[in-house]
Amino acid sequence: MQIVDALIQSLYERGVRRVYGVPGDYVLTLFDRFEQSPIEMICTAGEEGAGFAADSHARLNGLGVAVVTYGVGALKLLNPVAGAFVERSPLLVISGAPGVRESDEHALLHHQIRASDTQQRFFNEVCAETACLDSARTAGGEMLKVLEAMNRESRPGYLELPRDCVTRELHWPLKTEPEPRPMHVVPEALKSYALDLLNWLRSCKRPLVLAGVEVARFGLQSTLLQILERESWPVVTSLSGKSLLPERHPLHLGVYEGAMSSRNVGERVESSDGLLILGMPLGDLDTGIFTMSFDQDHCINVDLEHGVRWQGGQEESLDPLLLLRIWIEESQTDHSNRQSVTAACLPTTSQAKFIPDPEQGITVMRLIQAVDASLLAKDIVVADPGDALFASADLHLPESNDFLTSGYWASLGFALPAAVGAWGARPDHRPVVLLGDGSFLMSAVELATLARYHIPALIIVLDNAGYGTERPMLDGAFNDVHQIDHVGFARSMGFREAVRVSTEDELWNALQRLAPARDSPVLISVKLPQNDCSDALSRLTEALGKRVKS
Ligand SMILES: Cc1ncc(C[n+]2csc(CCOP(=O)(O)OP(=O)(O)O)c2C)c(N)n1
Ligand SMILES: [Mg+2]
Numbered sequence: 001m002q003i004v005d006a007l008i009q010s011l012y013e014r015g016v017r018r019v020y021g022v023p024g025d026y027v028l029t030l031f032d033r034f035e036q037s038p039i040e041m042i043c044t045a046g047e048e049g050a051g052f053a054a055d056s057h058a059r060l061n062g063l064g065v066a067v068v069t070y071g072v073g074a075l076k077l078l079n080p081v082a083g084a085f086v087e088r089s090p091l092l093v094i095s096g097a098p099g100v101r102e103s104d105e106h107a108l109l110h111h112q113i114r115a116s117d118t119q120q121r122f123f124n125e126v127c128a129e130t131a132c133l134d135s136a137r138t139a140g141g142e143m144l145k146v147l148e149a150m151n152r153e154s155r156p157g158y159l160e161l162p163r164d165c166v167t168r169e170l171h172w173p174l175k176t177e178p179e180p181r182p183m184h185v186v187p188e189a190l191k192s193y194a195l196d197l198l199n200w201l202r203s204c205k206r207p208l209v210l211a212g213v214e215v216a217r218f219g220l221q222s223t224l225l226q227i228l229e230r231e232s233w234p235v236v237t238s239l240s241g242k243s244l245l246p247e248r249h250p251l252h253l254g255v256y257e258g259a260m261s262s263r264n265v266g267e268r269v270e271s272s273d274g275l276l277i278l279g280m281p282l283g284d285l286d287t288g289i290f291t292m293s294f295d296q297d298h299c300i301n302v303d304l305e306h307g308v309r310w311q312g313g314q315e316e317s318l319d320p321l322l323l324l325r326i327w328i329e330e331s332q333t334d335h336s337n338r339q340s341v342t343a344a345c346l347p348t349t350s351q352a353k354f355i356p357d358p359e360q361g362i363t364v365m366r367l368i369q370a371v372d373a374s375l376l377a378k379d380i381v382v383a384d385p386g387d388a389l390f391a392s393a394d395l396h397l398p399e400s401n402d403f404l405t406s407g408y409w410a411s412l413g414f415a416l417p418a419a420v421g422a423w424g425a426r427p428d429h430r431p432v433v434l435l436g437d438g439s440f441l442m443s444a445v446e447l448a449t450l451a452r453y454h455i456p457a458l459i460i461v462l463d464n465a466g467y468g469t470e471r472p473m474l475d476g477a478f479n480d481v482h483q484i485d486h487v488g489f490a491r492s493m494g495f496r497e498a499v500r501v502s503t504e505d506e507l508w509n510a511l512q513r514l515a516p517a518r519d520s521p522v523l524i525s526v527k528l529p530q531n532d533c534s535d536a537l538s539r540l541t542e543a544l545g546k547r548v549k550s
Contacts, residue, residue, distance in 0.1 A: 003168055003170060006140055009176045012037070014062075017040070018040045019065040019140050019366070020051075021067030022050055022284065029167070030094070030096060047073045047076035048076050048413060049420070052067070054420035059089050062090060069111070070098065070112070074119055075386070081156045085156055087250070087407065088154040089154070089217070089404070092159065093123065098165065100152040112330055126156060132161075134160075148178075154218060188332045189324070190315070191338040197332065201276060204273045204298075206478070207231070207233050208235070208272040209278055210237070210238065211236070211244060211285075212280020212281065213244070214281070214320055215279040223328050228245075234253050236256040236269060239257045243399075244401065245347070247395075248396055250349075257355070259539055259540055260536040263488070269294065270294050283408045299539075332394070351373065353373055358506070361503060361528055364391050364536065374515055375395065379432050381397060381402060382403075385411065387436065387462060388462050405406075412439040417449070420450060422447065431458070435462065436469075447523075451520065456521065460523075461524070468533060486498070497507070497514060497523070507526060
């Protein structure tokens with residue numbers, strides 16, 4: 001078995017059927033071998049696109065792969081990989097590199113920066129584990145070490161493959177299948193600590209769970225839902241954890257993001273006498289710039305970094321995985337005959353209706369209402385930072401895991417290529433992309449990838465003539481974005497359907513006309529007033545304004 005065979009086989013055994021990349025001379029053999037394998041290579045327009053596509057694929061399927069050339073290609077991945085690191089997405093980078101022999105013989109090789117390990121050292125900063133497969137003796141073990149660390153930490157990994165090592169023979173057989181996560185016996189002391197927490201929450205009058213992105217990254221959604229239904233606890237999610245549970249479930253109340261939350265959700269969370277914050281790192285964007293307001297004495301906070309923190313103390317060893325495991329096992333020994341609240345026993349929230357006002361110009365709020373009313377069962381919404389993200393909080397996604405965003409790293413240019421990866425991971429779903437005109441200009445080359453692979457995505461551009469989210473902070477000509485013809489641009493990239501709308505009627509007609517299943521992408525460019533913004537953003541501006549004045 002050659003190094004390349006072991007690599008491809010390891011990926012295939014971990015469920016990878018599509019990878020994303022841009023070739024270069026240091027990685028051509030690898031591309032050729034992928035092309036001959038059962039794993040499909042999706043060639044994106046740029047490496048950043050390959051990175052974001054692999055990131056969204058990883059978020060949906062547990063492992064995503066970007067394959068690039070050395071230096072010029074790999075370094076363009078640092079932004080997506082940094083985002084995947086801080087947002088815990090297992091994105092594997094495979095970078096080609098100069099051959100070991102040519103590096104020994106020549107000092108100056110194109111795309112090289114300083115030493116032959118300089119690039120790997122960059123990636124050390126943003127990966128769970130990195131390795132260079134430069135020896136047949138160590139390559140097998142190194143490869144598995146990286147894949148295992150990625151699985152354990154749900155974070156990116158990096159493999160460098162010098163071009164003269166691709167076909168080197170591994171002389172010892174390699175066990176390439178993934179090891180199952182070890183299920184250690186839980187110590188009695190931790191179990192009783194976790195059950196004390198459960199009993200405390202059960203004793204509260206208004207318990208509520210605020211679930212964050214770690215629940216989705218570690219695949220805890222269905223366990224959490226079973227516990228919520230067993231205990232009849234209502235739930236809200238953070239913005240970056242949006243849609244980790246089905247949003248039309250009777251126990252699901254909405255998205256909580258401090259002062260940016262809708263009034264109902266805000267009041268319900270802030271009046272809870274037993275709030276469980278589960279798997280939610282308290283970053284600025286998820287907390288409405290730190291405007292969350294609740295009594296710490298009525299709150300249990302559990303995340304990967306710190307374990308459990310509450311008024312009763314701290315227990316670092318109880319992370320969300322372990323806590324939910326103990327609580328779910330509790331159901332086998334619980335004889336209290338609790339009444340479960342399943343989706344079947346209460347009415348679920350029905351899909352909103354939208355009645356367009358024919359001559360009326362479009363606002364962000366009305367756009368989101370129209371999109372919400374036209375969402376299909378198998379849609380995955382991908383929102384770019386900017387008001388597209390803040391406004392999306394008000395969408396109601398029917399299935400679990402239907403929402404992707406760069407919610408903490410907040411990199412513009414995520415959404416279009418992430419739609420490529422969403423389709424790669426879930427080919428039976430329709431990616432619905434919401435992005436601003438500024439973000440469109442940064443990433444529009446990836447429209448070519450959507451057209452090339454006939455990806456049935458719906459792209460919605462929120463065109464407010466500039467960097468709208470920045471204007472209230474400090475405005476100037478620097479926040480204007482060069483106005484381009486989105487429709488003409490999309491057509492030149494190979495889109496057969498693209499339309500510009502400026503009234504509610506036109507918007508609604510376009511959404512209805514372009515909804516049926518099709519075999520190619522479509523685009524709607526929506527003209528919005530320059531100073532309009534989502535309800536969430538105006539609530540935040542108001543709250544921060546009050547703070548400044550007080
Ligand atoms: C790669 C990157 N560059 C710059 C920024 C800073 N930034 C945050 S929001 C924003 C404006 C985005 O404009 P647009 O996409 O039109 O959305 P809008 O704010 O108008 O809703 C900018 C430039 C960023 N988040 N990411
Ligand atoms: Mg804009």
